[in-house]
Amino acid sequence: MSGLPPSPLLALRGIGKSFLGVRVLDGVDLQVRPGDVHAVVGENGAGKSTLMKVVSGVYQPDEGTVEFAGAPRTFRSPREAQQAGIGIVYQELTLLPERTVAENVWLGHEPLRRGLVDRRAMLSHTAGLLASIGEGSLPPDTRVGRLGVAQQQVVEIVKALALDARLLIMDEPTAALADHEVDQLYALLRRLQEHGIGVLYVSHRLKEVFDLSGRITVLKDGRAVATLDTADTSADQLVRHMVGRELSNYYPDPAKPQELGPVRLTVRDGGNRKLRGIDLRLRAGEVLGVGGLQGSGRSALARALFGAAPFSTGQVTVDGAPVRLRSPRAAIRAGIAYVSEDRKGEGIVAEQSVLDNALLAGRAVRPGRVGRGARTARVRELLAAVELRAAGEDQEIRFLSGGNQQKVVLARWLALAPRILLFDEPTRGIDVGAKSAIHDLVRRLARDGAAVLMVSSELPELLGMSDRIIVMRDGRIAGELPAGATEEDVVALAVGTVGEAAG
Amino acid sequence: MSGALSLSARRTPPGVFVALVLTLAIGWLIVTVDGGRLFSLPTTVSLLHVAAGLGLVAVGQTLVIVGGSLDLSVAYVVSLSTLVAAETMAGDDGALLPAIGLTLAVSATIGFVNGLLVTHARINPFIATVGVGLLLKGYLDNGYDGPAGKTAPALVQGLGYQRIGPVPMSFLLLLAVAAAAWFVLARTRFGHHLIAVGGDPEVARLSGVRGSRVLVTAHVLCALCAGLAGVYLASRLGAGAPRVGTEGLYDLESIAAVVLGGTALAGGRGGVVGTVGGVLLLASIDAIFNQLEVDVFFKQVIRGVIIIAAVAVYARRAMRKAS
Numbered sequence: 001m002s003g004l005p006p007s008p009l010l011a012l013r014g015i016g017k018s019f020l021g022v023r024v025l026d027g028v029d030l031q032v033r034p035g036d037v038h039a040v041v042g043e044n045g046a047g048k049s050t051l052m053k054v055v056s057g058v059y060q061p062d063e064g065t066v067e068f069a070g071a072p073r074t075f076r077s078p079r080e081a082q083q084a085g086i087g088i089v090y091q092e093l094t095l096l097p098e099r100t101v102a103e104n105v106w107l108g109h110e111p112l113r114r115g116l117v118d119r120r121a122m123l124s125h126t127a128g129l130l131a132s133i134g135e136g137s138l139p140p141d142t143r144v145g146r147l148g149v150a151q152q153q154v155v156e157i158v159k160a161l162a163l164d165a166r167l168l169i170m171d172e173p174t175a176a177l178a179d180h181e182v183d184q185l186y187a188l189l190r191r192l193q194e195h196g197i198g199v200l201y202v203s204h205r206l207k208e209v210f211d212l213s214g215r216i217t218v219l220k221d222g223r224a225v226a227t228l229d230t231a232d233t234s235a236d237q238l239v240r241h242m243v244g245r246e247l248s249n250y251y252p253d254p255a256k257p258q259e260l261g262p263v264r265l266t267v268r269d270g271g272n273r274k275l276r277g278i279d280l281r282l283r284a285g286e287v288l289g290v291g292g293l294q295g296s297g298r299s300a301l302a303r304a305l306f307g308a309a310p311f312s313t314g315q316v317t318v319d320g321a322p323v324r325l326r327s328p329r330a331a332i333r334a335g336i337a338y339v340s341e342d343r344k345g346e347g348i349v350a351e352q353s354v355l356d357n358a359l360l361a362g363r364a365v366r367p368g369r370v371g372r373g374a375r376t377a378r379v380r381e382l383l384a385a386v387e388l389r390a391a392g393e394d395q396e397i398r399f400l401s402g403g404n405q406q407k408v409v410l411a412r413w414l415a416l417a418p419r420i421l422l423f424d425e426p427t428r429g430i431d432v433g434a435k436s437a438i439h440d441l442v443r444r445l446a447r448d449g450a451a452v453l454m455v456s457s458e459l460p461e462l463l464g465m466s467d468r469i470i471v472m473r474d475g476r477i478a479g480e481l482p483a484g485a486t487e488e489d490v491v492a493l494a495v496g497t498v499g500e501a502a503g
Numbered sequence: 504m505s506g507a508l509s510l511s512a513r514r515t516p517p518g519v520f521v522a523l524v525l526t527l528a529i530g531w532l533i534v535t536v537d538g539g540r541l542f543s544l545p546t547t548v549s550l551l552h553v554a555a556g557l558g559l560v561a562v563g564q565t566l567v568i569v570g571g572s573l574d575l576s577v578a579y580v581v582s583l584s585t586l587v588a589a590e591t592m593a594g595d596d597g598a599l600l601p602a603i604g605l606t607l608a609v610s611a612t613i614g615f616v617n618g619l620l621v622t623h624a625r626i627n628p629f630i631a632t633v634g635v636g637l638l639l640k641g642y643l644d645n646g647y648d649g650p651a652g653k654t655a656p657a658l659v660q661g662l663g664y665q666r667i668g669p670v671p672m673s674f675l676l677l678l679a680v681a682a683a684a685w686f687v688l689a690r691t692r693f694g695h696h697l698i699a700v701g702g703d704p705e706v707a708r709l710s711g712v713r714g715s716r717v718l719v720t721a722h723v724l725c726a727l728c729a730g731l732a733g734v735y736l737a738s739r740l741g742a743g744a745p746r747v748g749t750e751g752l753y754d755l756e757s758i759a760a761v762v763l764g765g766t767a768l769a770g771g772r773g774g775v776v777g778t779v780g781g782v783l784l785l786a787s788i789d790a791i792f793n794q795l796e797v798d799v800f801f802k803q804v805i806r807g808v809i810i811i812a813a814v815a816v817y818a819r820r821a822m823r824k825a826s
Contacts, residue, residue, distance in 0.1 A: 079711050094709055096702040098772040107699050108710035116690045159710075 009034045009069060009198040010055065010086075010167055016063035017050055024050045026222045027064070032167065032198040037189060039201045039209040039230070042219035043242055043459065043491070048202050051219065052169050055200065056088045057081035069166065087160025088169045093152050095159075097145030102126040104144050105159045129158045133191050150181030154188065167198045172295075174208060186212060204293045206235050206495045218242055235497040243459070243487035250436060251464030252443035254483050259285045260467075263320075264451035265305070265420050270314035274300035275475045278314065282420065282451045287442065289466025290455040291490045297475040298455045299341060302422045305453070306338035307331040318420065332365050334420075337413035341425035341455070343402065347409045350398035354390050357397045358383060358411045365416065375415065382411040386441060403434025410441060421445060423454040427461065439465060459487045519764050519780035522813070526784060530791035539794045546790055547669045552739070554786040555673035556732055558779060560753045561760040562677070562684050563728025565778045568761050569688070570721045571701035571770030572621055572628040576636035577729040577757060580610055581748030583639055584733020589652030589743035596657040607730050613639070614726025618719030636754070647745035654737045663738035673735050677779075680728065684775045687724075697721055701770025729753070759810045760785055765817065 008031040017025040025047050032038045042048050053059045055066065057075030065072050068084055075081040078088065095104045102122045111121040126140035135154050138147075144155060153173060160168055174182050189199060189212055203209055209216060210230060218226045218241040226241045261284030270278035275297050282288055292298045303309040305316070307325040316323055318334050325331045328338070340346035348357055358379045366375075383393065386407040390400055397405055406426065413421065426442065427435045442465065446452045456462040462469060469481040471493035479493045527541070534541040560577050567574050584606045591602035613635065620631035654663075665672045688694035699707040700714045707714055729748075736747050748754075758768075763781030766773025788809065792802045 078709060082711070094703075094706045096699055096706055096771065098702055098767075099698065103695060107695065107707070108712050110692050110695055112692065117692055117695060119690070 007070060008032060008067070009036075010200070011067040012051075012055070012064065013067070014064035015051070015054060015061045015066070017054060017059060017061050024222050025054070025061070028219070028222075028224045030217050030224060030227070032200055034166070034196040034198050035193045036215065037193060037199045037201055037213045039203060039213035039216045040219060041203065041206070041209055041216060041238065041242065046219040046242075047222040048219055049171065050222075052088075052171055052200070052202060055081070055167075056086055056169055082160075082163050082165070085164055085166040086169065087157075087163060087165030087167070088171075089153065089156045089160060089173055090171060093149075093156055095144045095152055095155060098143065100141045100143055101130075101138065101147075101155050101158075102140040104155055105129070105140075105162050107159075109163070125162070126158065129161050130154070132195070133158070133161070133188055135188070148181070150177055150184055153177070153185065157188065157192075161197075165197065167200065168192065169200045169202075171202045172204065173201070174203065174205065182208070204495055206238060206497055209238075210235065239488055239491050239495070239497060243491050251461075252440055255285050255287070255446060255467050259447060261285045261449060264318065266315075266317045267305070267311070268315045270304065270311040270316065272300070272304055272309060272312045274309070275304060275311070277476055278304075278311075279477070280470070282453055284419070284449050284451050285446055286467045287446050287452040287454055287465055289462045289469040290453060290472060291457075291459070291462050291469055292472030292478070292494050294457065296472040296494065298457075298472050299424050300475070301472065302338060302424045302453065302455050305331070305420075305422055306336060308338070329365065332361060332416065332418075335416075335418050336420045336422065337361075337416065337418035338422040339406070339409055339413065339424065339426055341428055343405060343409065343429070348397050348405055351396055353394045354383070354388070354397050354400070354408055355379065355393040357408050358393075358415065361412050362415050379411060379415050382414050383408070386411055386414075387437065401430075401434065403430040403437065406430060406434070406438060407441075410438075414445075418450065420451045421453070423452065425456060426454060427456075427458070459490060462490065463487065518816070519777055519784060519813075522763075523780055523784045523787065526787050526791070530787065530794075534791060534794045537795055541791065541794055544669055546794060548666065548671060549793075550786050550790040551669070551671050551674040553789055554782050555671060555677045556736055556739075556751065557753065557756055557760060557785065558674075558677040558782040559680060559728050559732035559735060561757040561764075561778050561782050562681050562775050563725035564757040565761050565764070565766055565773065565775050566684060566688075566697065566721045566728075567628075567718075567725045568758070568766055568768060569701050569770055569773055570697045570718050571704065572718055572721065573632060573758070573768075574614075574617060574722065574725045574729075575629065575632040575754050576613065576617060576639065577725070578748035578752070578754040579636045579639035579643065580613055580726055580729040581733045581736065581751070581753050582643055582745050583613075583748075584610055584730040585737040585740065585747055586643075586647065586651055586743030586745060588734050588737040589654045589741075592653065592655040592658070594653035594655060596655045599655045599657055602655070603734055606734055607727055610726045610730025610733070611723050614723040615719065617726065618722030621722065622715035622718050640749075643745045647743075650740070650742040650744050652737075652743040654741050654743075658734075658738045659741055661738075662735055663741075673738075676731075676735065677782075680731065681775045681779050684724075688774055693717060693720060698771060701767075701772075703771065756785060759806075762817075763810065763813050 010032040012028055012030040015025055015028040028051060040048050040051065050059065054061050057078045057080050060074065068086065073084060075084065105126050106122050111118045111125065113121065123140050130136055130138050130140065138151060138154060144152060173185060177185065192199060201213055213230050216228045216230055216233065216238065217224050218238065220242060263281050264284045265282040267278050267280040278301065290298050290301060300309060304311045305325065307327045307330050310326050316325055323334045325334065344350065362375050388407045389404050397408060423442065427438050430438065442452060442454065454465060463485065467483050469485055469490065471478045471481065471490055473494055473496055481489050531541045560581065564574060564577065587609050588602050588606045591605050592598045617632050617635055620626045621628045662672050688698065696707065696712045696717045699712055700717050704714050737743055760781035761778050762768060763784055764773065764777025766777060788806060
């Protein structure tokens with residue numbers, strides 16, 4: 001590796017991409033040389049996945065050029081990119097569990113002999129590829145469903161290699177791996193490097209980025225703000241590049257000390273498949289922000305508290321009394337409300353009216369004729385109170401804007417007078433004006449004595465709204481921050497450069 | 504059973520064969536105690552005939568189900584095929600081959616339409632094939648009150664009644680068709696792609712498989728099998744019969760046989776070997792009940808119970824695997 005640096009395998013120049021007028025990528029330059037592991041890091045929403053999708057042919061860039069192996073290319077589909085030699089290892093595995101390793105590896109381009117699938121060649125080629133990356137102990141005729149996640153990932157990589165991939169895109173490859181499996185992946189990546197294969201490695205986890213990569217590109221708000229040599233960079237420097245934005249939006253005032261009431265909700269040692277050792281206290285009158293990366297357990301925490309994916313261990317109390325939140329129904333009866341991050345899937349019934357949507361939870365939990373008129377009247381008041389803009393209460397909710405849909409969902413819960421409110425990304429997909437209306441509502445609810453837990457991946461919102469912030473990592477609470485914390489504090493906890501003790 | 508799974512789980516034929524042997528053993532015992540004979544020549548021959556008719560349809564059904572689809576029009580295709588075959592032959596041996604050719608062409612066309620509706624019009628296979636089935640039913644009900652046409656004597660002789668020892672030609676035809684289908688699934692690109700499409704259409708697409716083409720082909724093959732079953736039934740009946748398919752419950756029974764054979768209804772797992780086992784199991788139960796002269800309606804109840812129990816066993820096993 002002495003002398004002139006080898007010419008780049010992949011060169012992106014000035015890549016720009018917009019969706020519905022929003023610039024997601026803006027003038028991104030990036031180069032990967034053969035044998036390089038090039039990491040791409042950035043906050044949620046910085047444009048990492050969009051960039052990967054441009055390289056892999058899922059999206060076409062609006063501006064700029066993609067050069068691969070020395071020639072400018074336009075990939076109109078993932079298939080074209082694969083044929084050119086760009087392999088993708090998706091975050092979610094794309095294998096058929098009922099088929100063997102070899103059948104999966106060669107799916108779509110099975111070797112033929114006299115018109116028939118040449119099973120022997122399939123098996124021996126697969127064995128050869130597995131051996132070449134040091135995984136020769138994996139028998140190619142095993143059913144993939146019998147393999148662990150790490151081994152399945154090996155199969156996924158071999159599948160890319162079978163198409164003569166010279167560049168591998170790996171999107172959060174360790175998200176589903178246990179620690180010892182991560183080591184296997186490290187070893188595998190080094191062997192790929194020896195074969196001169198370039199790797200574009202997307203990860204949230206800074207430890208991996210520093211262990212594996214030679215160069216790092218930091219994306220922020222769709223721009224490549226820095227490309228660094230890993231050897232000359234510290235974790236702190238990297239975090240500083242990732243964050244650092246003005247807190248320009250307006251947020252309502254945080255709670256004053258005298259506004260904080262008694263403890264409403266406690267969790268002791270709560271855990272389930274996605275969460276471990278959750279200890280938590282939530283007081284009346286406060287907004288507790290929950291930060292962390294995608295998949296860190298933020299949403300799992302809200303869903304556990306709402307009984308949608310309940311805790312399997314630990315104790316929960318509401319207002320001092322132990323409760324068992326085994327189902328959403330139990331949680332609602334305990335005075336808990338939940339506004340899901342997936343509004344279309346879990347928040348609204350798209351083809352029912354505004355009024356029906358607002359009455360949904362009340363009807364379900366307290367059915368019967370008694371008080372029906374009063375309930376409807378109350379919901380109407382609430383719809384007015386949240387300043388809903390709709391053609392009428394009979395309008396189908398799908399015709400409303402995201403912000404107005406969210407207001408209907410809020411009214412639904414407020415009708416039950418909940419004492420604890422769980423918000424998961426309450427302003428996702430909502431325009432700026434409606435956003436601050438939702439923020440004001442959330443704060444007003446807290447001021448009226450509700451205890452609020454708010455998950456947000458938008459750092460300004462998290463910092464602006466919360467009286468206290470907990471940051472999740474790998475299903476645990478990595479640390480807690482007081483009001484006035486900075487973006488760097490949150491990111492550092494979320495990616496694990498500090499607070500390792502929690503892990 | 505489950506011990507054998509560790510070696511080559513994929514190729515171990517499912518438990519249906521164990522069930523088949525057990526059923527035959529217990530059935531033989533009961534029939535003998537009852538004073539009858541289960542394995543007499545006439546019972547065996549009739550059992551294999553029942554299996555041949557149902558089996559031809561079920562092998563075709565296996566292909567579409569493995570691909571994640573379904574064909575509920577097969578019963579009507581069977582009926583129509585008996586009529587096309589018998590009417591074209593009109594009792595003339597000389598018209599035998601053209602008639603069979605025409606029958607298969609008509610069936611293939613229906614399968615092609617089914618396939619297009621499922622893939623290109625993106626209609627749920629259940630609805631699409633029921634719709635096509637009802638369309639055929641309308642045609643049959645409108646045009647025919649009873650048997651029509653006359654099957655060529657050579658076909659009646661050769662396929663309908665000739666046998667080698669206790670094994671009818673028709674059962675050998677079933678074995679040949681099943682072997683061909685097995686070969687297609689195991690050794691052709693089409694077969695591999697079909698299983699992949701049934702397992703996960705998106706994975707197949709990302710691997711460059713053209714899912715629509717594969718599924719349309721599977722539907723054509725399924726209808727061809729139903730057409731072949733029609734030709735066979737015409738050879739047994741000596742004429743075309745407009746209700747033979749529905750009265751024989753070829754739609755639901757073929758699906759039952761496929762599921763008993765261990766093929767996942769959602770697609771992506773299974774094969775024709777199991778289906779043949781399922782067909783033999785259903786035919787054996789039929790033969791045993793006939794020997795015992797069990798009430799026809801009670802017989803249906805028992806069959807229903809067996810199918811539900813079998814699927815419950817598979818579901819439990821699948822759950823255990825998943826956990």
